[in-house]
Amino acid sequence: MIDQWERNVPVYDVPIWTRPFIVMCSLGGLALLFVTYRELAGLGPASGMNDAYAWGIWKTFNTMTLTGLGSGAFAIGIAAWLFKRKDLHIVMRTACLTSFLAYLSGLALLGVDVGRPWNFYWVFTPWRWNLHSPLLEVAVCMPTYAMIPLLLENFPPFTDWLYSHKPQYRPFVKKAEEVMIRFYPFIVGLAYLLPAMHQSSLGALMLLGGSRVYPLWQTPWLPVLYVWAAAFLGFSCVAGTLLFCSMMWKRPMDVDVLVELNRLTAGLIATWLMFRFADILFRGVIGLAFGFTIYAGLFWMEVIFLSMAVWMLRDSSRRRDPRLMFHAHVMAAVGGMLYRFDPTTLAFQPKPGAFYFPTPIELFISVGFVALAIAAFMFLVKVLPILPAPMRLWYRMEAEEKKAQGLERFVAAD
Amino acid sequence: MALSRREVLQRITVGTASAVATGAATGTALSGVGQAQEYPVAPPAAVAMLYDNTRCVGCQSCVAACVEENKTLENAPILGLHHTNLELNATTKNIIKLYKPADGKSYAYVKQQCMHCIDPACVAGCMFKGLRKDPKSGIVTWNSKVCVGCRYCEIACPYHVPKFQWQGWNPKIVKCEFCKERQARGLQPACTSVCPTKAVVFGQRTELLAEAKRRIKESPGKYYQDRVFGETEGGGTQVLYLSKVPFEKIGLPDLPPESVPEKYLKWQKRVYSYLAVPAVLYASMVGVIRGNWKKHQQHMNEEEKITGLRPQL
Numbered sequence: 001m002i003d004q005w006e007r008n009v010p011v012y013d014v015p016i017w018t019r020p021f022i023v024m025c026s027l028g029g030l031a032l033l034f035v036t037y038r039e040l041a042g043l044g045p046a047s048g049m050n051d052a053y054a055w056g057i058w059k060t061f062n063t064m065t066l067t068g069l070g071s072g073a074f075a076i077g078i079a080a081w082l083f084k085r086k087d088l089h090i091v092m093r094t095a096c097l098t099s100f101l102a103y104l105s106g107l108a109l110l111g112v113d114v115g116r117p118w119n120f121y122w123v124f125t126p127w128r129w130n131l132h133s134p135l136l137e138v139a140v141c142m143p144t145y146a147m148i149p150l151l152l153e154n155f156p157p158f159t160d161w162l163y164s165h166k167p168q169y170r171p172f173v174k175k176a177e178e179v180m181i182r183f184y185p186f187i188v189g190l191a192y193l194l195p196a197m198h199q200s201s202l203g204a205l206m207l208l209g210g211s212r213v214y215p216l217w218q219t220p221w222l223p224v225l226y227v228w229a230a231a232f233l234g235f236s237c238v239a240g241t242l243l244f245c246s247m248m249w250k251r252p253m254d255v256d257v258l259v260e261l262n263r264l265t266a267g268l269i270a271t272w273l274m275f276r277f278a279d280i281l282f283r284g285v286i287g288l289a290f291g292f293t294i295y296a297g298l299f300w301m302e303v304i305f306l307s308m309a310v311w312m313l314r315d316s317s318r319r320r321d322p323r324l325m326f327h328a329h330v331m332a333a334v335g336g337m338l339y340r341f342d343p344t345t346l347a348f349q350p351k352p353g354a355f356y357f358p359t360p361i362e363l364f365i366s367v368g369f370v371a372l373a374i375a376a377f378m379f380l381v382k383v384l385p386i387l388p389a390p391m392r393l394w395y396r397m398e399a400e401e402k403k404a405q406g407l408e409r410f411v412a413a414d
Numbered sequence: 415m416a417l418s419r420r421e422v423l424q425r426i427t428v429g430t431a432s433a434v435a436t437g438a439a440t441g442t443a444l445s446g447v448g449q450a451q452e453y454p455v456a457p458p459a460a461v462a463m464l465y466d467n468t469r470c471v472g473c474q475s476c477v478a479a480c481v482e483e484n485k486t487l488e489n490a491p492i493l494g495l496h497h498t499n500l501e502l503n504a505t506t507k508n509i510i511k512l513y514k515p516a517d518g519k520s521y522a523y524v525k526q527q528c529m530h531c532i533d534p535a536c537v538a539g540c541m542f543k544g545l546r547k548d549p550k551s552g553i554v555t556w557n558s559k560v561c562v563g564c565r566y567c568e569i570a571c572p573y574h575v576p577k578f579q580w581q582g583w584n585p586k587i588v589k590c591e592f593c594k595e596r597q598a599r600g601l602q603p604a605c606t607s608v609c610p611t612k613a614v615v616f617g618q619r620t621e622l623l624a625e626a627k628r629r630i631k632e633s634p635g636k637y638y639q640d641r642v643f644g645e646t647e648g649g650g651t652q653v654l655y656l657s658k659v660p661f662e663k664i665g666l667p668d669l670p671p672e673s674v675p676e677k678y679l680k681w682q683k684r685v686y687s688y689l690a691v692p693a694v695l696y697a698s699m700v701g702v703i704r705g706n707w708k709k710h711q712q713h714m715n716e717e718e719k720i721t722g723l724r725p726q727l
Contacts, residue, residue: 040583041583042580042585045581050580052574054568054569054578081706082703086710113564115561117562119560119563122541125542130538130542131686132538132675133538133539133541134539134679135539137686156727160726181711184707184727185704186700189696192699197692207678208569208674209569209570210572210677212569394723
């Protein structure tokens, strides 16, 4: 039977309090406890960071790497709205929610990572801005994107919920939607401009690292490679999430949409790989890739993961096998994340003898903030119409709701 | 008025040509700005230090004076009897190190502190100008009221100078600020004021550069490559070095004459100048999206008619 994703339907038939949800919540809670310790004791006792490796995984992994995964709203949105991939509109809600949560989690941890967060209010005073700093670009653009266009892109599921669950707010919802619809193209435009700017500036951050970043990664094209990697990481994250949720909660899958996602992801990765090799050849550092060093190893790991991903994406599309597709997207995500992480930490060599490894507390906080985002996702998809499904699932949900209401009335009358 | 084909072609050509000319002119103007403003030369009244390790006896008077002036002593680690730092860190802004070659040749000292670069990478990266280069004296200072504690300066500095206080809830960035309070009182920095052999001296950058070149001329071959480190290295610094051993051996990196920001942020600056590229990108994207948006709305309305369900945006 061929299923078609036609409408976003909540995961209405699964209870909210499941074991994985409780685990995620407690991991997040534990992380928040550790955050209190970090705020009081300082960064030294809580983390493995030092003067040579001044940036730890909170910045380099949770923000610089994971917001790449959170670029689904950016990448799929561009495909849907600018390049008219109409099939992809149905997965936009999943993309927007994963992106919003990834950004929120990364930005929150950024607030934990910086030493003097109370001074961040200067972001509201443009005359204080150092316009040439890539970090300023990130600091202004990223919260602006998450708090304005991305948040607004996430409004429709909430207005849907208000409309169906709180009938007294219906006039308000209608008015709000009218306003929203008028400004939507401008908001959406902003939702593509800002990530293009700050996802590339995240790469530009490492430019000032200069010779600290190993030559296989240090290139003037780092911003372009970074934003391009964010694009395919966004695709992989959304496709992987859709596949995982559909398999876990046994929801029907629209293989045609998934194949379209695979095709675009594979195309993006393939062009990215070509661009990466062209850059390395052109700068004449290809010899370093054949040295017997850990850096050469990391480089080939990225290349192998990503080429494998391209091959698996095409193969799984041909076989129309969701399990294989999921593995392919995991492969792509690991390769892409490795690329975004390497120049910041693994291929970052400040000076001889410098060493960094995150402390258990640091790791716990890092994992905990990711867990909080996952917990929020698990909760929201069960309450709001986020995940795509065939129309019949919507009717089934309505029927069950009516049945439950009828039963309640019966019980009350008795 | 109907235009002939010839006229249309003419207009297009003229339009294109003038657009290209304007673009080229803007480009030239921008690159001109780039040379004149973005990558500054040393201010005429730039203060400087000259350190000559053929004169340094390693007495560490300058370290003691620095610690006393900047009150960094309390937190310094104790090694044996004395407060001693082995590296620059958050408890000292100045340190004397010893380079001892394995082959038993003569050894050399080096004094480490902020180099007060002419085009500092730390200032280029700093978000809200928490690190700032004084336009007159050229001193790079840190402002506790603005610094967010992101530690980008530590990532960017080619000399590994700015240090972060890793303990406590209210950390600060620690680095030499050229004793700006003493200079305001008309005094010279603590370290240069106490040096018994005048191995490190304070003055105007132009004067000290001339002095260094005079010393090289007086005894050719005495100094490594007959070169003053800091004249052009990494865009030039306001702390100048003369050394009898190779500069790399005493921790001064081999840097090209262009500064770190000039070398690595050139394109970032061009793309973001006047926000022209983002503005054009935004305008064209909104244009395309508006067209597609109308079609999408029509599609949604049709769906609504068929299913009778509220359309989902």
